[in-house]
Amino acid sequence: MRVHFIAIGGSAMHNLALALHDKGDVVSGSDDAIFEPSKSRLAVQGLLPQEEGWFAEKITADIDAVILGMHAKGDNPELLKAKELGLSIYSYPEFIYEQSKNKTRVVIGGSHGKTTITSMILHVMQYHDREVDYLVGAQLEGFDRMVNLTDDNEFMLIEGDEYLSSALDLRPKFHLYQPNIALLSGIAWDHINVFPTFENYIEQFKIFIDKIVNGGVLVYNEEDRIVKRLVEETENPIRKLAYITPEYSIEDGVTYLETNEGAMPLEIFGAHNLSNLNGAKWVCQNMGIDEDDFYEAIASFKGASKRLERLYDAEGTIVYKDFAHSPSKVKATTMAVKAQYPNKKVIACLELHTYSSLNTDFLTQYKGALDGVDEAVVFYSLDALKIKQMSEISKEQMVTAFDHKALNTYTDADSFKSFLYELDLKDTVLLFMSSGNYGGLSLDKFISERCS
CATH class of the missing domain: 3.90.190.20 (Mur ligase, C-terminal domain)
Structure with a gap:
């Protein structure tokens, strides 16, 4: 498959470009500004555009898919040429769904904690040598890139961002994934430039819950009153699994999680991270990891990049x-x-x-x-x-x-x-x-x- 990225330098976009290149697809792209680390990482794989800017001549009829980044505007010359040629144009969440619609999609949503929870799950899966496809927003220790796409893996783990998809698609990204397993960590008003009222912002999470496939699973933070209300109100026929902050203690600057086997020291700390941990545990159990194996793996989790x-x-x-x-x-x-x-x-x-x-x-x-x-x-x-x-x-x-x-x-x-x-x-x-x-x-x- 030949794929062209309009705005290839973005955090998610360049990771997706690297993943498709590794998969064997022919990848090209453009951007008007590319910064580190995207610049070096694209250059190593021969994917860095020769010059910055937008070039309509790069868009040819043999391109199978054009992936449009949020950074690109509606009058982008490459986008206009792609429309003129009738090419298939996707936002990156649309493309991710197309690549994973035959997989079990696990989507982590919420105003806060989603990167950490996604990273926790990915850490546990890697610890136990469980291969999964994934899309996560922060660099994680032990991973070369934060997007992985294969033809064979059963699960696709996605950090479900509520921001808009592209200049052509103003839906929140997490509305497009249609999860089989979903998690909601909490809701606190954000992105006021897109969602001008708190009620409008809350509505996006209600839609997210309704997008879970029939018979799917929703893991949710019962301590967040808005999340709890939305879960109670939904008529979507799904299985609902609540979680709360687990018991823990702090001694000499070390946080200990209370488990059935006694107190377990952790690398992470903070009530919010302990709550994230409990949510991740429920998701992992629905992905085939039992509680003991989860605890064994999570003890060595040091956190996602830039998160404490x-x-x-x-x-x-x-x-x-x-x-x-x-x-x-x-x-x-x-x-x-x-x-x-x-x-x-x-x-x-x-x-x-x-x-x-x-x-x-x-x-x-x-x-x-x-x-x-x-x-x-x-x-x-x-x-x-x-x-x-x-x-x-x-x-x-x-x-x-x-x-x-x-x-x-x-x-x-x-x-x-x-x-x-x-x-x-x-x-x-x-x-x-x-x-x-x-x-x-x-x-x-x-x-x-x-x-x-």
């Missing part, structure tokens, strides 16, 4: 980074870190840079999100607000939104960096939370210069 990832731990100073940026994720992460290190000072540095997080109507959702730490810092760029053509947010507005009187705010990268370099890090946990880069801050350089 420990960067430094020496001489009383610990540095973590986490992808958390939405209100529910920020609250869960900060509470987890403080519970894990109750005798250390915890300094949380949060960057706000997405359309949702910088929307003044949405900002109040952060109230109390940083209450669990000893010192709270929010960084946001006034220049980024101008580029996004959004209203300027004053420091007073930010303090009011978080309802945290001791909140420190920084609006330019240099001032934020100066603050970091002047910190006293003795007996301190420094937590960075962002899906961005704090205006170009190199955490590796900061750690080598300030901590080592």
